[in-house]
Amino acid sequence: MLINVPETVVADALRGMAAAHPELVVDAENRVIVRRDAPVADKVALVSGGGSGHEPLHGGFVGPGMLDAACPGEVFTSPVPDQMVRAAAAVDSGSGVLFVVKNYTGDVLNFQMAAELAEDEGMQVASVLVNDDVAVTDSTFTAGRRGTGATLFVEKIAGAAAEEGMPLERVEALARQVVESSRSFGVALSACTTPAKGGPTFDLPAGELELGVGIHGEPGRERRAMMTSHEIADFAVDAILEDLRPRLPVLVLVNGMGATPLLELYGFAAEVRRVLDEREVAVARTLVGNYVTSLDMAGCSVTLCQVDGELLRLWEAPVETPALRWGR
Amino acid sequence: MLINVPETVVADALRGMAAAHPELVVDAENRVIVRRDAPVADKVALVSGGGSGHEPLHGGFVGPGMLDAACPGEVFTSPVPDQMVRAAAAVDSGSGVLFVVKNYTGDVLNFQMAAELAEDEGMQVASVLVNDDVAVTDSTFTAGRRGTGATLFVEKIAGAAAEEGMPLERVEALARQVVESSRSFGVALSACTTPAKGGPTFDLPAGELELGVGIHGEPGRERRAMMTSHEIADFAVDAILEDLRPRLPVLVLVNGMGATPLLELYGFAAEVRRVLDEREVAVARTLVGNYVTSLDMAGCSVTLCQVDGELLRLWEAPVETPALRWGR
Numbered sequence: 001m002l003i004n005v006p007e008t009v010v011a012d013a014l015r016g017m018a019a020a021h022p023e024l025v026v027d028a029e030n031r032v033i034v035r036r037d038a039p040v041a042d043k044v045a046l047v048s049g050g051g052s053g054h055e056p057l058h059g060g061f062v063g064p065g066m067l068d069a070a071c072p073g074e075v076f077t078s079p080v081p082d083q084m085v086r087a088a089a090a091v092d093s094g095s096g097v098l099f100v101v102k103n104y105t106g107d108v109l110n111f112q113m114a115a116e117l118a119e120d121e122g123m124q125v126a127s128v129l130v131n132d133d134v135a136v137t138d139s140t141f142t143a144g145r146r147g148t149g150a151t152l153f154v155e156k157i158a159g160a161a162a163e164e165g166m167p168l169e170r171v172e173a174l175a176r177q178v179v180e181s182s183r184s185f186g187v188a189l190s191a192c193t194t195p196a197k198g199g200p201t202f203d204l205p206a207g208e209l210e211l212g213v214g215i216h217g218e219p220g221r222e223r224r225a226m227m228t229s230h231e232i233a234d235f236a237v238d239a240i241l242e243d244l245r246p247r248l249p250v251l252v253l254v255n256g257m258g259a260t261p262l263l264e265l266y267g268f269a270a271e272v273r274r275v276l277d278e279r280e281v282a283v284a285r286t287l288v289g290n291y292v293t294s295l296d297m298a299g300c301s302v303t304l305c306q307v308d309g310e311l312l313r314l315w316e317a318p319v320e321t322p323a324l325r326w327g328r
Numbered sequence: 329m330l331i332n333v334p335e336t337v338v339a340d341a342l343r344g345m346a347a348a349h350p351e352l353v354v355d356a357e358n359r360v361i362v363r364r365d366a367p368v369a370d371k372v373a374l375v376s377g378g379g380s381g382h383e384p385l386h387g388g389f390v391g392p393g394m395l396d397a398a399c400p401g402e403v404f405t406s407p408v409p410d411q412m413v414r415a416a417a418a419v420d421s422g423s424g425v426l427f428v429v430k431n432y433t434g435d436v437l438n439f440q441m442a443a444e445l446a447e448d449e450g451m452q453v454a455s456v457l458v459n460d461d462v463a464v465t466d467s468t469f470t471a472g473r474r475g476t477g478a479t480l481f482v483e484k485i486a487g488a489a490a491e492e493g494m495p496l497e498r499v500e501a502l503a504r505q506v507v508e509s510s511r512s513f514g515v516a517l518s519a520c521t522t523p524a525k526g527g528p529t530f531d532l533p534a535g536e537l538e539l540g541v542g543i544h545g546e547p548g549r550e551r552r553a554m555m556t557s558h559e560i561a562d563f564a565v566d567a568i569l570e571d572l573r574p575r576l577p578v579l580v581l582v583n584g585m586g587a588t589p590l591l592e593l594y595g596f597a598a599e600v601r602r603v604l605d606e607r608e609v610a611v612a613r614t615l616v617g618n619y620v621t622s623l624d625m626a627g628c629s630v631t632l633c634q635v636d637g638e639l640l641r642l643w644e645a646p647v648e649t650p651a652l653r654w655g656r
Contacts, residue, residue, distance in 0.1 A: 052591055261383065269348055
């Protein structure tokens with residue numbers, strides 16, 4: 001691993017973010033990343049966070065058109081309520097705060113407590129729970145579905161709505177619409193290595209894959225002998241389509257877990273498009289890359305989000321963050 | 329590996345690029361990726377290419393403000409002159425073509441032949457050779473220094489110059505200035521896996537690293553027991569500064585080789601900044617991410633490019649490609 005000592009991995013990364021991104025304010029001591037011009041007057045503020053190890057999620061999505069602040073926890077560990085309240089206080093313009101919460105037990109409890117504390121301080125807070133992963137109903141880390149790739153769609157689309165000055169109820173409703181319209185499925189081709197452990201966090205023999213893996217390496221539906229990109233795309237997309245029957249075009253996220261080369265990821269994107277064509281699902285836009293990762297895990301996930309004209313317009317709206325950036 | 333069969337890896341990836349990027353024209357048969365609005369009238373055209381396995385280099389850098397076309401070879405294998413000539417013909421508006429060539433024997437020979445063929449067809453062609461890697465003087469793949477991370481700086485800055493309508497001699501001169509102002513050093517923490525081989529391409533025992541590794545896993549200066557991020561940054565930056573004594577501020581690329589988590593890469597970026605501060609080298613801008621990769625190799629590289637006001641202005645100019653995108 002490219003680290004100093006496991007204890008300083010998150011602090012070191014925050015120093016690096018501060019060095020590379022002068023457009024962000026990085027409070028390394030309190031572990032809060034904030035867009036420099038926050039609070040933005042008359043704008044709903046978006047705050048998210050979660051365990052580290054999924055970068056660029058969430059810190060890489062802070063900036064105009066997306067998150068106002070992110071709070072990173074230790075690797076694969078929820079941030080604490082204090083961080084969340086500090087983040088909210090730093091970005092609240094008085095127009096209210098939306099917490100974007102991935103459905104993991106620790107995150108849910110801590111964001112809930114943070115919402116109460118922030119309300120005690122006079123802030124108006126709404127929360128949206130992201131639970132898009134169709135692989136399993138409950139898991140080691142979760143009651144209910146896990147929150148994975150759809151988080152990117154929620155943060156981007158709700159972020160654009162907030163940037164346009166929509167009120168908190170509307171931003172929250174759009175975020176919920178994205179959650180309800182999104183489903184994901186992930187596959188591991190290798191385990192990941194946490195700095196604290198220094199070795200694989202679970203046992204996945206070479207030549208096998210885990211279908212339905214979670215973003216912390218949580219077990220999925222089944223383990224099989226290695227499959228082709230073609231077969232994996234069939235399995236992943238069909239698992240999603242069993243649950244989501246899109247009547248509208250979909251946004252497609254073909255996401256790398258960390259160690260899978262972009263060359264292979266684009267090949268997989270071709271197979272995902274093939275399956276969608278075969279199933280007669282129309283594609284609005286496709287994003288390919290490492291966005292919701294699991295440290296150095298090899299593998300990929302697919303997220304589909306069906307979008308009406310309004311959601312698509314908000315997806316396309318300008319965004320200016322370290323990891324997602326486009327104009328017009 | 330997330331593939332179908334080794335033989336179709338590049339073709340599959342091109343199908344995926346076509347699916348994800350309607351703003352590009354992907355000629356999968358001839359293996360040429362072209363910006364959709366090419367040829368752009370009165371604009372010098374930039375063409376690059378090289379072996380696949382280094383994505384997003386070069387296909388991910390095609391678009392307004394950067395490359396007009398890219399031609400990918402097989403994994404770690406130069407594209408052929410035919411591809412390069414086709415790419416040049418597709419994008420030449422009559423204002424001339426600049427070939428950006430990484431210094432590897434195969435690429436150099438093939439681009440040279442392509443330049444002659446293109447000139448025979450009436451095109452005006454200039455070429456710039458990128459050779460920024462200070463690790464070794466000659467290598468398995470190279471006479472002279474290898475071309476690595478500086479390629480991104482050359483393509484971005486020369487691309488911006490071309491976009492502004494500068495003539496071929498000026499675009500070429502700026503590209504040369506970037507090459508002369510840039511140096512890189514890379515480190516491998518693990519070997520990479522080519523689809524054809526299906527296993528590690530070289531032997532790097534766990535707990536060791538290769539200082540000065542090339543982007544195909546070519547040997548570097550020495551092999552040592554694992555070092556900290558702090559120590560690696562000292563070694564890499566000092567190796568560069570032995571050769572390049574910047575009197576101007578530098579652009580810094582902290583590049584991931586493929587499998588190193590972004591969390592670790594940002595921590596390494598903090599250490600690179602620390603060394604530069606200690607050596608009193610001013611930093612103009614820092615870019616952190618996976619840009620010039622070696623499939624699933626774990627590791628990183630540092631590239632410094634000293635910039636005057638003009639180079640910095642061109643670096644900051646708008647760019648709109650799959651992997652590098654910013655406005656204003």
